[in-house]
Amino acid sequence: MPSETLPAASHSISEWVKSYEDGGPLRGFRCPHCGLITATWGLACPRCGTVGLEEHALSATGTVVAFTLLTVPGDEFLNDAPYVYAVVEMDGGGRITGWMPTVRTVDGVVIGERVRFRPSYRPGVQFIRESEAAPTISGA
Amino acid sequence: MRETWVVGAASNRFGKMSETAREAATRVSLAAIQSAGLSPKDIGYTFVSNAFGIAEHQAHVGPLINGGLGIPDVPSATIESACSSSSAGLHEAFVQVAGGFVDAVLVVGSEKLSHLDTLAATSYFAIAADYAFETQNGATFPGLYATIASAYRAAYPTTPEMFGAIAIKNHANGARNPHAHFQREITMETYLHSPIIASPFRLYDCCPFSDGAAAIVVAAKEFVKAPVSEPLVIRASARAGGITEMQDRPDLLALPATQTAGAKAFRQARLTPKEIDFAEVHDCFTLAEALALEDLGFVPRGTGARAAMDGLTVRDGKLPINPSGGLKAKGHPVSATGVSQVVEVYEQFNGLAQGREVPHSETALTHNVGATGGSCSVHIFSRR
Numbered sequence: 001m002p003s004e005t006l007p008a009a010s011h012s013i014s015e016w017v018k019s020y021e022d023g024g025p026l027r028g029f030r031c032p033h034c035g036l037i038t039a040t041w042g043l044a045c046p047r048c049g050t051v052g053l054e055e056h057a058l059s060a061t062g063t064v065v066a067f068t069l070l071t072v073p074g075d076e077f078l079n080d081a082p083y084v085y086a087v088v089e090m091d092g093g094g095r096i097t098g099w100m101p102t103v104r105t106v107d108g109v110v111i112g113e114r115v116r117f118r119p120s121y122r123p124g125v126q127f128i129r130e131s132e133a134a135p136t137i138s139g140a
Numbered sequence: 141m142r143e144t145w146v147v148g149a150a151s152n153r154f155g156k157m158s159e160t161a162r163e164a165a166t167r168v169s170l171a172a173i174q175s176a177g178l179s180p181k182d183i184g185y186t187f188v189s190n191a192f193g194i195a196e197h198q199a200h201v202g203p204l205i206n207g208g209l210g211i212p213d214v215p216s217a218t219i220e221s222a223c224s225s226s227s228a229g230l231h232e233a234f235v236q237v238a239g240g241f242v243d244a245v246l247v248v249g250s251e252k253l254s255h256l257d258t259l260a261a262t263s264y265f266a267i268a269a270d271y272a273f274e275t276q277n278g279a280t281f282p283g284l285y286a287t288i289a290s291a292y293r294a295a296y297p298t299t300p301e302m303f304g305a306i307a308i309k310n311h312a313n314g315a316r317n318p319h320a321h322f323q324r325e326i327t328m329e330t331y332l333h334s335p336i337i338a339s340p341f342r343l344y345d346c347c348p349f350s351d352g353a354a355a356i357v358v359a360a361k362e363f364v365k366a367p368v369s370e371p372l373v374i375r376a377s378a379r380a381g382g383i384t385e386m387q388d389r390p391d392l393l394a395l396p397a398t399q400t401a402g403a404k405a406f407r408q409a410r411l412t413p414k415e416i417d418f419a420e421v422h423d424c425f426t427l428a429e430a431l432a433l434e435d436l437g438f439v440p441r442g443t444g445a446r447a448a449m450d451g452l453t454v455r456d457g458k459l460p461i462n463p464s465g466g467l468k469a470k471g472h473p474v475s476a477t478g479v480s481q482v483v484e485v486y487e488q489f490n491g492l493a494q495g496r497e498v499p500h501s502e503t504a505l506t507h508n509v510g511a512t513g514g515s516c517s518v519h520i521f522s523r524r
Contacts, residue, residue: 017276038385040270065392066392068339069339070282070283072258074263075260076263076275085280087386097273097274097277097278
């Protein structure tokens with residue numbers, strides 16, 4: 001079967017990476033049957049098995065549901081430790097993971113912390129605490 | 141299905157090997173075959189696991205092992221399932237033997253990582269995670285389990301001392317196991333003063349990077365007419381998968397692959413968790429032992445972390461867990477781990493576990509997880 005006629009996802013992994021490198025919106029999937037929202041690439045829902053996922057834009061803000069402060073990194077984060085790795089429940093649904101380069105102590109973040117996606121030229125999804133986000137400049 | 145036994149077993153000392161994974165695998169394989177009273181020519185198939193062979197510039201190691209055993213004509217295949225590689229090999233061996241295709245199968249796992257520095261080893265361990273959706277976002281292997289631990293601590297009343305008690309128990313067992321990487325006990329003070337690796341995990345919450353090799357021989361009862369040692373009857377050989385990425389699971393506090401493989405295994409064996417005399421579970425981190433106890437149905441949800449502190453899982457407790465020292469103290473040479481859990485059951489059933497015996501044990505369970513739960517094997521064994 002020629003590859004162009006094989007089943008395709010709404011977007012590729014490289015398009016997912018480009019979505020966060022370009023500053024969002026982060027590209028995700030939504031299951032039309034069970035409603036699962038995820039960033040993880042696939043042709044079918046990992047929860048209910050429904051084949052055929054819809055394109056779904058993830059929001060830029062969310063809440064930390066689990067995290068760790070890493071002091072021993074892998075090679076791609078050699079110069080970044082300590083930093084936080086977190087699972088974030090995005091507003092509007094879907095959990096994604098990311099790292100928080102500005103949190104360098106174990107008590108710098110808590111479960112329930114409000115965070116915002118931050119565009120970066122570096123690989124990986126980055127989050128910062130909402131309280132650190134630059135205020136919107138209005139007027140003047 | 142034919143009744144299928146584990147008839148021989150051998151392990152080297154985990155820790156640091158000067159030889160290659162291939163040499164160690166070949167040596168433990170011959171020892172396992174000889175412990176069964178067999179010769180290499182009795183082997184009809186070899187399943188080998190060496191997930192990080194690439195770190196030694198070596199793949200396709202099965203034919204090299206068979207060649208070194210003088211049986212180059214015997215077929216082999218490499219089985220990779222991250223940290224559950226060699227228990228997946230055991231499952232494939234069970235299928236071959238119970239299904240009547242082969243009479244005797246060699247299952248061997250071997251790994252060498254000690255020539256890598258911590259940075260390289262940490263990076264290798266992370267490759268079993270989802271690169272695009274976990275590792276590239278900053279995850280390490282300890283980091284993934286530590287992330288689950290943060291949610292566990294938020295959901296259930298948990299103290300650092302509970303995790304510490306798991307590490308102390310497994311070190312106390314490892315101190316009595318000549319195969320163990322760490323043959324020394326630790327105190328709560330040592331645990332609590334060890335550095336944070338990935339919060340809330342301290343150094344002593346984490347298994348070490350270990351070299352090591354372990355092998356078993358799986359054979360049909362009808363093939364082994366007069367066993368030279370107490371065989372392990374394989375009562376259940378179950379595998380399951382689960383969503384790899386924890387963020388996509390409905391429940392952060394459970395490994396669905398363990399729940400599914402465990403339930404299947406208990407059904408196959410027609411046993412309940414209460415009928416298991418001891419278990420070797422996958423304690424790559426202290427929290428992982430707690431989750432395993434819960435997901436296998438040994439204890440209620442939310443109580444796994446306190447089981448060691450309460451004395452349930454110590455060697456003379458009601459349910460001894462990891463009498464070998466577990467991954468935590470015996471060590472975690474990734475591809476050797478699954479088979480080495482079975483080596484412990486073999487030694488326990490054959491009176492070879494001096495100093496760490498689980499008295500009067502008749503039935504044992506082994507539980508081996510691939511990465512953070514993408515894969516899981518559960519096996520149940522009993523005496524004849």
